[in-house]
Amino acid sequence: MMRQYQKIKDQYPDAFLFYRIGDFFELFNEDAIKGARILELTLTARNHSSKHPIPMCGMPHRAVQDYVNILVDKGYKVAICDQMEDPRLAKGMVKRAVVQLVTPGTYTESGVENAKNNNYLTALEYDPKRDVYGFAYAELSTGELKTSVLKGNQSVLNEVMSLQTKEVVVNGPLNQDLLNKFHKIGILISHQKTIRTEAETSYLIQNLKSPLERNITARLLTYIHVTQKRDLSHLKVAVPYEPTQYLKMDHNTKYNLELLKNIRTGKKTGTLLWILDATKTAMGGRKLKRWLNRPLINKSHIEKRQNAVQELLDHYYERNQIQNLLIKVYDLERLAGKVSFGSVNGRDLIQLKTSLAQIPKIRYILGQLDPKRLGDIYKKMDPVTNVHDLIQRAIMDEPPISITDGGVIKDHYNKRLDSYRDAMNNGRQWMANLQAKERKITGIHNLKVGFNHVFGYYIQVTKVNLNKVPEDRYQRKQTLRNAERFSTPELKKHEALILEAQEKSKTLEYQIFVKVRNAIKQNIKRLQSLADAVASLDVLQAFATISEKYRWIKPKLTNGSDMRIIDGRHPVVEKVMGHQSYVPNDVVMNKDTQILLITGPNMSGKSTYMRQLALTVIMAQMGCFIPAKSAVIPIFDQIFTRIGAADNLIAGQSTFMVEMQESNEALQYATPHSLILFDELGRGTATYDGMSLAQAIIEYVHNHIHAKTLLSTHYHGLTELSKTLPHLKNVHVGATEKNGNLVFLHKVEDGPADKSYGIHVAKLAGLPKPVLTRASHILSSLEAKDAVAHNKYKKNSQAVNSIVTQKDSQYRKSNQKLRKMLEERTADLSRRRDQQLALFPTKSSSNSKSSGLNSRDYKVIRELKNTDLMSETPMALMNNVYKWQHQIKK
Numbered sequence: 001m002m003r004q005y006q007k008i009k010d011q012y013p014d015a016f017l018f019y020r021i022g023d024f025f026e027l028f029n030e031d032a033i034k035g036a037r038i039l040e041l042t043l044t045a046r047n048h049s050s051k052h053p054i055p056m057c058g059m060p061h062r063a064v065q066d067y068v069n070i071l072v073d074k075g076y077k078v079a080i081c082d083q084m085e086d087p088r089l090a091k092g093m094v095k096r097a098v099v100q101l102v103t104p105g106t107y108t109e110s111g112v113e114n115a116k117n118n119n120y121l122t123a124l125e126y127d128p129k130r131d132v133y134g135f136a137y138a139e140l141s142t143g144e145l146k147t148s149v150l151k152g153n154q155s156v157l158n159e160v161m162s163l164q165t166k167e168v169v170v171n172g173p174l175n176q177d178l179l180n181k182f183h184k185i186g187i188l189i190s191h192q193k194t195i196r197t198e199a200e201t202s203y204l205i206q207n208l209k210s211p212l213e214r215n216i217t218a219r220l221l222t223y224i225h226v227t228q229k230r231d232l233s234h235l236k237v238a239v240p241y242e243p244t245q246y247l248k249m250d251h252n253t254k255y256n257l258e259l260l261k262n263i264r265t266g267k268k269t270g271t272l273l274w275i276l277d278a279t280k281t282a283m284g285g286r287k288l289k290r291w292l293n294r295p296l297i298n299k300s301h302i303e304k305r306q307n308a309v310q311e312l313l314d315h316y317y318e319r320n321q322i323q324n325l326l327i328k329v330y331d332l333e334r335l336a337g338k339v340s341f342g343s344v345n346g347r348d349l350i351q352l353k354t355s356l357a358q359i360p361k362i363r364y365i366l367g368q369l370d371p372k373r374l375g376d377i378y379k380k381m382d383p384v385t386n387v388h389d390l391i392q393r394a395i396m397d398e399p400p401i402s403i404t405d406g407g408v409i410k411d412h413y414n415k416r417l418d419s420y421r422d423a424m425n426n427g428r429q430w431m432a433n434l435q436a437k438e439r440k441i442t443g444i445h446n447l448k449v450g451f452n453h454v455f456g457y458y459i460q461v462t463k464v465n466l467n468k469v470p471e472d473r474y475q476r477k478q479t480l481r482n483a484e485r486f487s488t489p490e491l492k493k494h495e496a497l498i499l500e501a502q503e504k505s506k507t508l509e510y511q512i513f514v515k516v517r518n519a520i521k522q523n524i525k526r527l528q529s530l531a532d533a534v535a536s537l538d539v540l541q542a543f544a545t546i547s548e549k550y551r552w553i554k555p556k557l558t559n560g561s562d563m564r565i566i567d568g569r570h571p572v573v574e575k576v577m578g579h580q581s582y583v584p585n586d587v588v589m590n591k592d593t594q595i596l597l598i599t600g601p602n603m604s605g606k607s608t609y610m611r612q613l614a615l616t617v618i619m620a621q622m623g624c625f626i627p628a629k630s631a632v633i634p635i636f637d638q639i640f641t642r643i644g645a646a647d648n649l650i651a652g653q654s655t656f657m658v659e660m661q662e663s664n665e666a667l668q669y670a671t672p673h674s675l676i677l678f679d680e681l682g683r684g685t686a687t688y689d690g691m692s693l694a695q696a697i698i699e700y701v702h703n704h705i706h707a708k709t710l711l712s713t714h715y716h717g718l719t720e721l722s723k724t725l726p727h728l729k730n731v732h733v734g735a736t737e738k739n740g741n742l743v744f745l746h747k748v749e750d751g752p753a754d755k756s757y758g759i760h761v762a763k764l765a766g767l768p769k770p771v772l773t774r775a776s777h778i779l780s781s782l783e784a785k786d787a788v789a790h791n792k793y794k795k796n797s798q799a800v801n802s803i804v805t806q807k808d809s810q811y812r813k814s815n816q817k818l819r820k821m822l823e824e825r826t827a828d829l830s831r832r833r834d835q836q837l838a839l840f841p842t843k844s845s846s847n848s849k850s851s852g853l854n855s856r857d858y859k860v861i862r863e864l865k866n867t868d869l870m871s872e873t874p875m876a877l878m879n880n881v882y883k884w885q886h887q888i889k890k
C-alpha cells in the first residue's frame with residue numbers, strides 16, 4: 001500500500017495527499033508532520049515498532065471537507081485520493097486515484113460568509129516580442145472567464161490585486177519583480193506547461209483574436225481540467241476585455257479610497273461598498289463589487305443604468321415587491337456550477353426550484369414598468385420553466401443532504417421506485433402484524449419487533465418474560481442488560497426481502513437523481529443568463545433603495561470638461577455622523593479652474609472634501625445616484641490618488657517612496673480627462689524638499705497635463721502659485737477661533753487659509769498643558785526666526801537683483817558694440833554690392849528705371865530696417881546677416 005501511496009504522491013509533490021483508507025483519509029510522512037501541526041490532528045505512526053515508523057495522521061472521510069478548507073484557506077493545495085472500487089469486491093490492492101486537486105484558486109466550497117465574494121484563478125504569460133502580458137481569469141463556481149492583454153508589471157499587479165486572486169498559473173519563470181510582489185501578498189504560483197486543444201477548450205476561446213489571448217486562456221483551462229477532473233460545462237465562453245474600457249484606478253487608489261475594505265479594520269464597515277450594498281442576493285452582491293471595481297466610461301451605458309435606477313426609484317411599491325421576491329432567490333450562478341460539477345444535492349435542487357418560482361412574478365412586475373428603462377432585464381427574465389417543473393415532479397420537498405441514502409425522489413415519479421417502496425412499506429406493515437401475532441402466541445405483551453443497522457431485524461423480549469419464549473422457533477441473536485433479541489426463520493426471510501427492496505430503491509433513486517441532474521445540465525447557459533439578469537436587477541434596486549434612503553440625486557454626465565457639484569456630501573462620513581451634522585460643499589471646476597489648492601487647519605475636512613469628490617465620481621460612473629443637491633460631472637478616464645495611508649505592503653518601500661511613486665504614476669499617465677487627488681503632497685520629507693517637489697509637480701500638472709486636480713497642503717507658500725498659474729485656484733476649509741478655542745466650519749471657501757491652528761488641534765486632542773505651552777513658545781520663536789530669515793532672504797534677493805542688473809547692462813553694452821559693428825559691416829556690404837552691380841549690370845537692374853535694386857534686395861532692406869537690434873541676441877543677428885547676404889548674392 002505504501003508503494004501505491006508513494007507512486008501517487010510523486011505526482012503531487014507540492015500538495016498534501018489525502019489518501020483514503022476505508023472510512024478515513026490519511027496523511028503520511030512529511031504531509032502528516034506538517035498537516036498534524038496545521039490541522040491540530042494527533043500525529044501517530046504506521047509500523048510503530050519498526051526501525052523506521054511512518055508518520056501518519058488522519059480524519060474520518062465525512063469530515064474531510066473541513067480539513068481541506070483549512071489548508072486551502074492557508075494557501076496550500078490538497079490532492080484528494082479516493083478508492084476507485086469497492087474494497088469488499090476488490091481483488092488485491094484497492095485501486096486508488098486522485099479525484100480532485102483542490103487549490104486556492106479553484107476552490108468552490110463557499111460558506112455563507114463567502115457568498116458575496118468571488119474566488120478568481122488567474123493565468124499570466126509574457127510575450128517578449130510585444131513586451132506585453134497575456135492575462136486570463138476564471139471563477140470556477142460561476143463559470144466566468146475573461147481575458148486581456150496587459151502592458152507593464154504595474155497593470156498586471158493592479159488586475160491581480162483588484163481581483164484579489166490567490167493563485168496565478170504560469171508557464172515558466174516569471175519576471176523577478178512580479179514574483180517578489182506576488183510572494184509578498186501570499187499569492188500561490190502554479191505551473192502549467194502544456195496546453196490542451198480539445199474541442200471544449202477551442203469552443204471556449206472562439207471569441208479571442210490574438211494568439212497570446214488564446215494561448216493564455218487555453219493554458220488556464222488546461223490547468224482547470226487537470227486539477228478538477230470533473231465536468232466543467234458551465235464555463236462561459238471567454239470574453240476579451242480591456243482595462244481601458246473602465247474608469248481606471250490602480251490598487252492603491254481603491255485601497256486609499258476605502259471602496260471595498262476599511263483601511264484600519266480590513267472589514268467592509270465604513271467603506272463605499274458598505275453604504276451601497278443593499279443587494280438581496282449573493283449574485284447581486286458579487287456584481288456590485290464588480291461594478292465598484294470597474295466603473296464605466298461610456299456615457300450611454302452609464303445613462304442606461306441611471307434610467308433603470310430612476311424607474312425603480314419612482315416605483316416604490318413595485319421595487320418593494322421585487323425586493324421581497326429577490327430574497328427568495330438563491331445563488332443561481334453557483335447552483336448552476338454545482339449542477340455542472342455533479343456536486344449538487346437534493347436540497348440544492350429545491351433551492352433552484354424555489355428561485356425559479358420567483359422569476360415569473362418578478363417578470364410580471366417588470367412588465368408593469370417602463371420597457372425603455374427596464375426592457376433589457378425584463379427580456380432576460382427567462383423562468384426556465386422546464387427545469388422548475390422537472391424538480392417539482394421529481395424531487396422531494398424536504399430531501400436529505402445525501403443523494404445516496406434514498407428519500408430524494410418523489411412518489412409517482414418512477415414506477416419501479418414506487419414498486420420497491422410498496423414492498424418496503426408493506427414489509428413494515430407485515431412487521432407490525434408479526435409483532436401483534438407473536439404477542440398473541442407467546443402472551444408477551446411488551447414483545448417488540450425492531451431493526452438496527454448491526455443486527456438487522458429482531459424480536460425483543462424483556463428478561464422477565466424469557467420463560468415464555470418458544471425455544472423451537474426463536475434463535476438468540478443479542479443479549480442486552482434487561483432483554484434478549486431473537487430471530488425466527490419467517491422474520492429472516494422477510495428481512496432479506498425488505499433489505500433488498502431498500503438497497504435497490506436507493507440505487508435506483510441515485511440513478512434517477514443523476515438523470516434529473518443531467519437534464520438540468522442541458523439548461524446551464526439559460527440559468528447563467530438568468531442569474532446575470534437577476535444580479536443586475538438586484539444591484540439596480542439596491543442603488544434605487546439607497547438613493548431614496550439618503551436623498552441622493554441623479555448626476556448629469558457629460559463628455560465635456562465642466563464640473564459643477566452643488567452641496568456635495570461624503571456618503572460614508574455623512575452616514576456615520578448623520579445628515580444634519582454634515583456640512584455640504586460645492587466643487588466647481590472648468591477650463592479656467594483646473595487645479596484647486598486646498599488649505600486649512602488640521603481636521604478641518606480637506607481630505608474628506610477630496611475623497612468626497614473621488615467617491616462621487618466613482619458612484620456617478622457606476623450608474624448610481626450621488627449625495628448632492630445637483631451635479632454636472634464630466635466622465636473621467638482615470639483617477640489617481642496620493643492620499644494618506646499608503647499601502648506599502650507590496651512594495652516594501654518607505655512612505656515617501658510610495659508617495660513619489662504614486663505621484664509619478666499620475667504625472668506619467670494622467671490625461672486632461674483624469675482626476676488627480678494629492679493630499680499633503682511632499683509632506684514625507686524635509687520641508688524645503690517637500691515644498692519644492694510639490695510646487696514643481698503642481699506646475700507640471702498645470703502646464704502639461706491639464707487634468708482636474710485637487711491638492712491639499714499645509715505649505716502656505718504654495719498658495720502664491722495662483723499668481724503665476726492662471727488655472728490654479730486657492731480654496732480653504734474654514735475655521736474660526738472662539739474664546740481661544742478652535743471651531744471647525746467644514747465649509748470650503750474661496751481663497752487661501754490664513755493660519756494653520758496645529759496647536760489648537762493638539763489641544764483638542766487633549767495633549768498635556770505644558771506641551772501645548774511649550775509648543776506655543778517654540779512657534780513664536782520660529783515665527784520670529786522666520787521673519788529674520790525672510791529679511792535675510794529679502795537682502796539676498798536684492799543682492800541677486802543687483803548682480804542681474806549689472807549683467808544686464810554689460811550685456812546691453814556688448815550688444816551696442818555689436819550693433820555698431822553690424823552697421824559698419826552692412827554699409828560695407830551694400831557698398832561692395834553697388835560696385836558689383838555697376839560692373840555687371842543684370843537684366844533686371846538694367847531694365848529697372850529706379851535704383852538698380854531688385855525686389856529681393858528691397859525685401860532684405862525692409863527686413864534689415866525692421867530689425868530691432870537691441871531685442872535680438874547676437875547669434876540671431878549673425879544668422880540674419882548670413883541669410884541676407886546669401887539672398888543678395890543670389
Ligand SMILES: Nc1ncnc2c1ncn2[C@@H]1O[C@H](COP(=O)(O)OP(=O)(O)OP(=O)(O)O)[C@@H](O)[C@H]1O
Binds near residue numbers: 581747
Ligand atoms: N463637510 C464636513 N461636515 C462635517 N464634518 C466634517 C466635514 N468634513 C470633515 N468633517 C469632519 O472632520 C474630520 C476631519 O476631516 P479630515 O480628515 O478631512 O481633515 P483634514 O483637513 O484632512 O485634516 P489633516 O490636515 O489633519 O489631515 C472628519 O473625520 C469629519 O469628522
